[in-house]
Amino acid sequence: MSxxxxxxxxxxxxxxxxxxxxxxxxxxxxxxxxxxxxxxxGEGAQGQVRAQINALGSNLLIVSPGSSTSGGGLRGGFGxxxxxxxxxxxxxxxxxxxxxxxxxxxxxxxxATLITSSSNWTTNAVGTxxxxxxxxxxxLDSGRFFTDTENxxxxxxxxxxxxxxDQLFSGRDPIGQTVSIxxxxxxxxxxxxxxxxxxxxNDDDTALVPFNTAAQRLFGGSARxxxxxxxxxxxxxxxxxxxxxxxQQELLALHGTSSSANADFTITSQQSIxxxxxxxxxxxxxxxxxxxxxxxxxxxxxxxxxxxxxxxxRVREIGLRKALGARPRVIRRQFLVEASVLGLAGxxxxxxxxxxxxxILPHFVSSPVTLSPAASCAAIVIxxxxxxxxxxYPASRAARLAPIDALRTE
Amino acid sequence: MNIDAPVIELVDVxxxxxxxxxxxxxxxxxxxxIGSGEFVxxxxxxxxxxxxxxxxxxxxxxxxxxxxxxxxxxxxxxxxDELADVRNRRIGFxxxxxxxxxxxxxxxxxxxxxxxxxxxxxxxxxxxxxxxAHVGLAERVEHRPGELSGGQQQRVAIARALVTEPAxxxxxxxxxxxxxxxxxxxxxxxxxxxxxxRTIVLITHEHDVAAATGRVVHMxxxxxxxxxxxxxxxx
Numbered sequence: 001m002s003x004x005x006x007x008x009x010x011x012x013x014x015x016x017x018x019x020x021x022x023x024x025x026x027x028x029x030x031x032x033x034x035x036x037x038x039x040x041x042g043e044g045a046q047g048q049v050r051a052q053i054n055a056l057g058s059n060l061l062i063v064s065p066g067s068s069t070s071g072g073g074l075r076g077g078f079g080x081x082x083x084x085x086x087x088x089x090x091x092x093x094x095x096x097x098x099x100x101x102x103x104x105x106x107x108x109x110x111x112a113t114l115i116t117s118s119s120n121w122t123t124n125a126v127g128t129x130x131x132x133x134x135x136x137x138x139x140l141d142s143g144r145f146f147t148d149t150e151n152x153x154x155x156x157x158x159x160x161x162x163x164x165x166d167q168l169f170s171g172r173d174p175i176g177q178t179v180s181i182x183x184x185x186x187x188x189x190x191x192x193x194x195x196x197x198x199x200x201x202n203d204d205d206t207a208l209v210p211f212n213t214a215a216q217r218l219f220g221g222s223a224r225x226x227x228x229x230x231x232x233x234x235x236x237x238x239x240x241x242x243x244x245x246x247x248q249q250e251l252l253a254l255h256g257t258s259s260s261a262n263a264d265f266t267i268t269s270q271q272s273i274x275x276x277x278x279x280x281x282x283x284x285x286x287x288x289x290x291x292x293x294x295x296x297x298x299x300x301x302x303x304x305x306x307x308x309x310x311x312x313x314r315v316r317e318i319g320l321r322k323a324l325g326a327r328p329r330v331i332r333r334q335f336l337v338e339a340s341v342l343g344l345a346g347x348x349x350x351x352x353x354x355x356x357x358x359x360i361l362p363h364f365v366s367s368p369v370t371l372s373p374a375a376s377c378a379a380i381v382i383x384x385x386x387x388x389x390x391x392x393y394p395a396s397r398a399a400r401l402a403p404i405d406a407l408r409t410e
Numbered sequence: 411m412n413i414d415a416p417v418i419e420l421v422d423v424x425x426x427x428x429x430x431x432x433x434x435x436x437x438x439x440x441x442x443x444i445g446s447g448e449f450v451x452x453x454x455x456x457x458x459x460x461x462x463x464x465x466x467x468x469x470x471x472x473x474x475x476x477x478x479x480x481x482x483x484x485x486x487x488x489x490x491d492e493l494a495d496v497r498n499r500r501i502g503f504x505x506x507x508x509x510x511x512x513x514x515x516x517x518x519x520x521x522x523x524x525x526x527x528x529x530x531x532x533x534x535x536x537x538x539x540x541x542x543a544h545v546g547l548a549e550r551v552e553h554r555p556g557e558l559s560g561g562q563q564q565r566v567a568i569a570r571a572l573v574t575e576p577a578x579x580x581x582x583x584x585x586x587x588x589x590x591x592x593x594x595x596x597x598x599x600x601x602x603x604x605x606x607x608r609t610i611v612l613i614t615h616e617h618d619v620a621a622a623t624g625r626v627v628h629m630x631x632x633x634x635x636x637x638x639x640x641x642x643x644x645x
Binding site: 001002005012013016316317320321322323324325326327328329330402403404407 | 468
């Protein structure tokens with residue numbers, strides 16, 4: 001019997017027992033939909049975390065002074081010493097020494113009170129270079145960022161965070177206004193767009209000035225030469241670890257330290273934050289996916305059950321088909337096709353329910369659901385596979401039936 | 411296929427059923443020759459071994475000992491797959507219960523044996539339509555078995571037995587489930603096929619039905635009791 005005839009017969013058999021086939025398909029459907037939704041939910045949650053962290057600045061390495069690793073002897077703890085300098089940042093920005101680093105933004109920060117003619121506001125003033133905007137992946141709401149020339153000349157300009165601008169100017173256009181820090185009048189040239197990040201609260205409450213302006217005109221004492229943090233952007237997420245190595249080697253060499261255990265700086269990558277955040281989600285996804293897989297298994301047992309009933313009920317039909325010349329192999333194939341038709345129907349409908357669920361579910365849970373076409377196709381293939389796997393035993397039983405026994409049954 | 415050979419040639423065929431320590435000789439040393447174009451009834455009470463004989467003649471079962479040549483071909487020691495092919499090509503079955511598939515139309519039911527021998531779809535349809543026309547059901551090809559009377563269903567079954575042009579038509583109590591009117595109809599059809607040169611073996615316990623054939627083989631306790639020509643031939 002040709003494959004076309006076998007498949008046709010399989011579909012007819014499934015169709016002729018509508019209720020029974022429907023209930024079996026329902027079992028597979030629920031399993032497949034559950035698997036698709038849990039995987040989609042996990043993917044969505046991970047994607048959300050990834051997007052949030054990437055919003056801080058993609059492919060970002062953060063170099064902080066001091067060391068968090070405890071060694072022998074007297075050594076300052078994390079952040080207690082200002083061991084990073086402008087020279088470090090300039091060295092990292094060199095394309096020859098560190099080809100995997102795209103951009104470097106040294107920052108020096110200090111608490112400062114911003115004074116306008118009508119109000120004042122204390123915030124975190126940050127001196128940095130124009131590459132900060134790119135490295136931190138931030139955007140401007142209005143105006144412009146300061147330029148390299150302004151940085152070199154220590155120009156009296158400032159870019160305000162969105163909430164800082166609101167505090168100082170409460171709705172008026174801040175561009176072109178004057179703000180004083182430590183009695184130095186600065187012209188507002190731009191306002192940052194809100195970061196949208198729910199993480200750190202001071203992302204939008206800040207005042208950015210050129211590095212040289214901060215070092216030479218605003219901050220006194222040790223802040224004059226020290227760099228509090230160097231933000232390093234890798235050329236791509238794939239080169240992040242290479243950039244990490246280059247940063248570490250460069251800084252170790254500059255600081256005259258031989259081993260990384262004695263390093264007087266700390267490098268944090270976005271990846272470490274990302275993996276910590278996603279590992280929780282992944283555990284949850286595996287757990288839920290496991291439950292979904294069990295429901296799929298139950299659906300498969302349902303297929304086996306129905307196929308066994310089907311074999312018992314259709315003993316006469318099997319006997320007749322054998323009497324008419326169907327080889328055992330053909331009978332086995334027919335029942336396998338029938339079982340995989342059930343699986344296919346369950347898989348396709350399960351994916352459809354999954355798609356509908358992916359549209360509805362985000363209204364009830366905060367996490368988005370990401371369905372990939374590949375996962376959906378895989379789910380259908382798995383459903384057919386389940387049909388075949390659980391159909392093998394009933395199909396073999398049908399194939400083994402002796403035609404006389406089968407025909408004799410009333 | 412050897413044209414000159416008898417359609418059925420059984421030599422000392424026996425069948426023993428074993429179940430645990432118990433063994434039952436359903437068939438003991440049966441020798442029987444049925445020539446091409448004969449219309450033979452195998453008759454006997456239940457338990458006489460006529461069903462077992464029919465199963466062996468129909469290649470649904472293999473004998474425990476003895477040899478069986480079907481149309482010149484030794485089928486007594488064939489493998490399951492080969493037997494399936496022999497049933498498909500050489501034998502047309504007609505059963506007491508009709509055994510039509512209720513979900514298929516008359517046409518699809520008749521096409522079924524052709525599907526198992528991989529006849530192309532268009533040819534299958536033509537041949538099935540011819541067979542149905544032959545049994546006088548050309549108007550009912552798209553009806554399902556449930557929409558046909560018992561006699562019509564049995565005629566569909568006969569069409570299905572005919573469609574592969576088999577060497578042998580084996581009818582197991584074909585009138586057992588029919589009223590007297592339909593019985594006559596079916597017997598008339600089988601007689602007509604016999605006149606057209608078909609070899610037909612009919613299993614029955616009804617004397618009237620056996621009388622419609624040319625030769626009756628009487629079975630008893632697994633043996634052939636005697637053979638007799640019927641009045642229809644003697645006359």
